[in-house]
Amino acid sequence: MKNKSPLKCPTKFCRNDRGNKRPTCPKCSLRAWRKANPIADILNNVRQRAKRKKLDYDLDLEWFKAFLLDQNYDRNEHHIDRISAAKGYVKGNLQILPISENIAKGNRERGAQLQIL
Secondary structure (H helix, E strand, O other), rough: OOOOOEEOOOOOOOOOOOOOOOOHHHHHHHHHHHHOHHHHHHHHHHHHHHHHHOOOOOOHHHHHHHHHHHHOOOOOOOOEEEEOOOOOEOOEEEEEEEEHHHHHHHHHHOOOHHHHH
């Protein structure tokens, strides 16, 4: 019997199997999609976070693109923050904050919750 080795992903340094009908492995395909569609990737992460936290969500890609471009969003320097944590990810309840300010805001909110308890 022949020992059939699975097809390997052609991406440099990748050792994953790509399958018979795919040009690259799923991991490399997702990386390529994220690189080609950064705003859609961010929106997808926001949607998944809203679903995980069971929050309202009504954003669409066109509005979200305009919002990020209007706010000069940089993924490495800013976070997408909800103004009111109870409202969810809805239009009018989002703001762009520098990472340090968003972390400080979260710490203040957690401290206030601990004092109430």
